[in-house]
Amino acid sequence: MSQGSFGDAELWGDQSPAPRLDVARLTEDLTEPQRLAVTHPGGPLLVVAGAGSGKTRVLTRRVAYLLEVDRVAPWEILAITFTNKAADEMKRRVAELVGSRSERMWVQTFHSACLRLLRSNAGVLGFDPGFTIYDSDESRSEVERIMKDFGIDVKATKPRSVLAAISGAKNAMLSPTAYMEIDADPKRDMIAKVYQRYEDCLRRANAMDFDDLLLNAVRMLQKDPAVRERYQEQFRHVLVDEFQDTNGVQNQLVEILSAHHGNICVVGDADQSIYRFRAADVRNILQFSQRYPDATTILLEENFRSTQTILDAANAVIDRNESRIPKNLFTQRGRGDKIRRYAGEDEYDEGRWVISELRRFRNDYNIEWREMAVFYRTNAQSRVLEEQCIRAGVPYRVISGLRFYDRKEVKDALAYARLLVNPRDDMAARRVINEPRRGIGAVALTKLQSYATDHNISFAESVNHGDEAGLSGKAASGVRQFAGLLDELRALSNDLTPGIMIETIARESGILNELLADGSDEARGRIENLGELASAAAEYETMMEFLERLALTADSDQLDASAGAVSLMTMHVAKGLEFPAVVITGLEEGMFPHQRALVDQAELEEERRLCYVGITRAMRHLSLTHAWTRTMWGRRMDAITSRFWNEVPEELCEECSVVKPMRRSSFSDVDFGFEGRASDFASGRAFGTGEVQEARTSGADKLGLKVGDRVTHDRFGPGVIIGLSGEGERTRAFVRFDQGQAEKQLVLSISPLQRL
Numbered sequence: 001m002s003q004g005s006f007g008d009a010e011l012w013g014d015q016s017p018a019p020r021l022d023v024a025r026l027t028e029d030l031t032e033p034q035r036l037a038v039t040h041p042g043g044p045l046l047v048v049a050g051a052g053s054g055k056t057r058v059l060t061r062r063v064a065y066l067l068e069v070d071r072v073a074p075w076e077i078l079a080i081t082f083t084n085k086a087a088d089e090m091k092r093r094v095a096e097l098v099g100s101r102s103e104r105m106w107v108q109t110f111h112s113a114c115l116r117l118l119r120s121n122a123g124v125l126g127f128d129p130g131f132t133i134y135d136s137d138e139s140r141s142e143v144e145r146i147m148k149d150f151g152i153d154v155k156a157t158k159p160r161s162v163l164a165a166i167s168g169a170k171n172a173m174l175s176p177t178a179y180m181e182i183d184a185d186p187k188r189d190m191i192a193k194v195y196q197r198y199e200d201c202l203r204r205a206n207a208m209d210f211d212d213l214l215l216n217a218v219r220m221l222q223k224d225p226a227v228r229e230r231y232q233e234q235f236r237h238v239l240v241d242e243f244q245d246t247n248g249v250q251n252q253l254v255e256i257l258s259a260h261h262g263n264i265c266v267v268g269d270a271d272q273s274i275y276r277f278r279a280a281d282v283r284n285i286l287q288f289s290q291r292y293p294d295a296t297t298i299l300l301e302e303n304f305r306s307t308q309t310i311l312d313a314a315n316a317v318i319d320r321n322e323s324r325i326p327k328n329l330f331t332q333r334g335r336g337d338k339i340r341r342y343a344g345e346d347e348y349d350e351g352r353w354v355i356s357e358l359r360r361f362r363n364d365y366n367i368e369w370r371e372m373a374v375f376y377r378t379n380a381q382s383r384v385l386e387e388q389c390i391r392a393g394v395p396y397r398v399i400s401g402l403r404f405y406d407r408k409e410v411k412d413a414l415a416y417a418r419l420l421v422n423p424r425d426d427m428a429a430r431r432v433i434n435e436p437r438r439g440i441g442a443v444a445l446t447k448l449q450s451y452a453t454d455h456n457i458s459f460a461e462s463v464n465h466g467d468e469a470g471l472s473g474k475a476a477s478g479v480r481q482f483a484g485l486l487d488e489l490r491a492l493s494n495d496l497t498p499g500i501m502i503e504t505i506a507r508e509s510g511i512l513n514e515l516l517a518d519g520s521d522e523a524r525g526r527i528e529n530l531g532e533l534a535s536a537a538a539e540y541e542t543m544m545e546f547l548e549r550l551a552l553t554a555d556s557d558q559l560d561a562s563a564g565a566v567s568l569m570t571m572h573v574a575k576g577l578e579f580p581a582v583v584i585t586g587l588e589e590g591m592f593p594h595q596r597a598l599v600d601q602a603e604l605e606e607e608r609r610l611c612y613v614g615i616t617r618a619m620r621h622l623s624l625t626h627a628w629t630r631t632m633w634g635r636r637m638d639a640i641t642s643r644f645w646n647e648v649p650e651e652l653c654e655e656c657s658v659v660k661p662m663r664r665s666s667f668s669d670v671d672f673g674f675e676g677r678a679s680d681f682a683s684g685r686a687f688g689t690g691e692v693q694e695a696r697t698s699g700a701d702k703l704g705l706k707v708g709d710r711v712t713h714d715r716f717g718p719g720v721i722i723g724l725s726g727e728g729e730r731t732r733a734f735v736r737f738d739q740g741q742a743e744k745q746l747v748l749s750i751s752p753l754q755r756l
């Protein structure tokens with residue numbers, strides 16, 4: 001990324017070849033605490049600090065210092081960063097500094113470091129050095145095959161959920177036996193049995209899955225004292241960035257490798273711990289000083305990235321988290337501009353304002369496209385933003401994550417849609433004939449293909465002739481099922497609109513059920529993408545129009561990136577990066593914070609940390625947006641402003657919203673009557689407090705409510721009004737309820753309050 005993770009351009013620059021640096025040059029532009037960290041003589045070192053305070057800079061600079069001043073050999077340094085991109089960036093910068101010597105340095109992600117350790121020592125655990133790594137799809141099909149072997153009903157218990165349990169056990173370093181012994185439970189016994197067989201199969205295939213890379217590296221080091229000691233001896237310095245997001249296995253690896261020299265340097269910020277769902281354990285950083293009683297702890301409090309206004313906003317938000325050690329970031333960069341906020345009528349209006357904001361950054365402040373970023377909470381939100389960028393001719397790229405229409409589930413659903421429109425679409429048929437799995441293997445596909453060739457028909461049409469093509473058993477019934485499904489969908493497509501049709505495809509094909517049964521975060525993201533696709537299709541009269549539009553969009557998409565492009569990404573991806581101008585979108589309850597967080601305090605705090613990460617990426621300009629309504633699964637849903645929006649003090653903000661006339665007269669226009677599982681899910685992740693009820697009209701004005709009034713609510717009990725906003729149907733009250741001291745934002749027309 002242009003505006004990179006380490007942003008240290010004035011020192012590292014792009015000039016090459018780099019001169020040899022002396023101590024003064026390495027430390028002259030550091031603050032005193034930063035200098036202490038960089039020149040730390042050895043022993044455990046913990047650098048804890050808020051965002052943008054120079055943690056990554058300290059880590060990178062320390063690596064240079066060790067090489068240049070302490071004369072540590074490159075291969076004696078193990079520097080672990082969070083992503084491949086961050087690792088590459090660090091390697092590049094150190095290479096500029098010390099030249100080709102740096103090639104021998106271990107700058108890696110956890111997974112790549114473990115792979116390297118395992119490749120050289122695979123024999124310790126009985127693997128051949130050329131072992132294969134299974135990706136998650138391969139792991140899942142292996143688990144599925146094993147389950148079937150055991151006669152387990154893979155419809156009732158989804159292979160993906162079993163794999164998730166196995167992955168959890170691996171991250172907790174539990175063997176199948178240890179996992180089984182946790183408690184007596186038939187389901188656990190079943191999973192343990194599959195886990196054991198899965199391990200046997202991996203071994204037989206000389207394969208490891210992704211979790212195994214970490215786990216087996218640790219096991220290998222534990223098992224062979226000679227190998228362990230060799231690496232402990234080799235790594236005179238172990239350094240880890242973003243330490244707050246390490247999990248138990250990663251922590252153990254670091255402990256083992258640094259045990260001999262004791263030179264372990266970790267940097268992190270507990271307020272930026274956002275990977276709990278991947279077993280990250282923030283206790284690793286919180287308990288570092290207990291684990292290493294002789295550790296030196298250095299605090300960095302000066303922020304070099306953002307304006308004071310941006311920092312004040314970040315501080316105000318993160319301060320709401322109860323389980324944290326308070327700290328305050330300050331900067332000498334001055335107050336800077338106010339944070340601009342815009343509430344759009346819907347996601348398109350929001351998107352249009354985002355574009356105008358990007359243009360303003362460019363025109364008024366001379367900020368390059370590549371110096372701007374737009375963040376969102378879920379990948380699906382990129383679709384509307386991408387479309388707006390294309391329409392407005394603003395170059396963009398979606399960072400980490402495929403472009404919306406390139407995503408697998410989206411392509412699969414579209415392949416079905418294409419087959420409805422053109423029954424001879426071979427590419428589409430090949431894509432989904434066995435998607436989701438219907439037991440149609442390579443042999444069956446070959447037979448269908450020959451039949452098609454012999455009879456001069458397309459492959460797609462051959463699915464109606466499975467029996468004549470010589471298929472039997474599972475393949476024959478699978479092909480019959482596929483052909484039947486297409487007939488059924490075609491019949492429905494005469495009557496249904498494109499939006500509903502996409503939803504029907506997702507449901508009837510089995511794609512949706514598979515994802516629902518999976519239940520992982522990834523699957524949820526995929527379901528959201530399908531919902532988003534349905535929303536996109538809902539704007540068209542016919543499916544053909546929609547498909548044509550897509551084909552054209554993809555073509556015009558090749559924008560010239562030489563002038564740079566605006567980065568679109570989720571806030572998870574944004575960790576560690578910085579940009580002069582940032583827009584955070586979709587600040588709605590149920591969107592950000594995410595639906596799950598509305599009922600779970602720990603999840604909510606994690607979401608708030610994510611918000612803190614998002615805000616603190618901005619250097620000079622920050623804008624926040626939300627939409628009053630958003631289309632989910634082709635249906636318009638009303639949204640409630642995110643609590644995070646309200647947690648940013650008003651005096652830091654400039655409101656840019658234009659009050660527009662209401663499009664609808666009342667909530668009763670909204671169709672809340674969902675049908676089927678897909679829609680249940682959609683409504684489950686919809687907006688608001690989850691208490692959508694029949695429309696009732698009772699605005700604050702009508703009730704004569706004012707700030708300070710004591711009120712009571714059917715579910716939350718008594719409380720006091722601490723704020724009121726909006727008008728008519730959109731009247732909102734902020735209430736601090738007595739119970740649990742909870743503060744809630746309520747839309748009075750759907751959640752009425754009684755004055756006490």
Ligand code: ATP
Nearest residue numbers: 007008029030031051052053054055056057304576
């Ligand atoms: P994050 O928590 O987001 O990972 P960080 O603590 O790792 O942030 P860096 O990315 O290292 O922070 O630094 C933030 C910005 O501040 C960078 O642009 C960096 O070059 C700059 N910076 C850090 N220290 C100094 C300093 N002493 N003088 C000038 N600029 C500095």
Ligand code: MG
Nearest residue numbers: 055056057576
């Ligand atoms: Mg950093």
